[in-house]
Amino acid sequence: MIQGLAGVDKVGQVAGMLDGLANITGPALNRPNVAPETTFAAALSAASGQAxxxxxxxxxxxxxxxxxxxxxxxxxxxxMSAEQTLQAAIAIRDKIVSSYLEISRMAI
Known part of the structure; x- marks a missing residue:
C-alpha cells in the first residue's frame, strides 16, 4: 500500500520530538541559551502522549x-493520521527492543 505525504508529517513530528535528545547537556557543558536537560524517558513520554x-x-x-x-x-x-502515528510508534518500539537485545548480547 502506498502511503501519502501526510505520513511524512506524522513521522517527522515523532522524529522531531526525538531530535530534542540532541540538546541533552551534561554538567560539564556550560553553554548559555541551551534548553533545559531532556531525558530519553521524557522524550518517549511526550511522543507516546501525542500518539x-x-x-x-x-x-x-x-x-x-x-x-x-x-x-x-x-x-x-x-x-489515516492515527494509522501513520501507530506505524511510527511501532517502528520506534521495534528499534528500542532491538537496541536492548543488542546491548544484552554484549560481552561484559
Missing amino acids: ISTLRNAEGLSLQALQGEADTREVVDAV
Missing part, C-alpha cells in the same frame, strides 16, 4: 461519524 492523543481523536471522530455528526473526510483524515 495516544492522535489515536483517541480518531476514535472520537469515528464515533461522531456513526452518530452522523462528523464529516466523512475528517474521519478519514483522522483515521
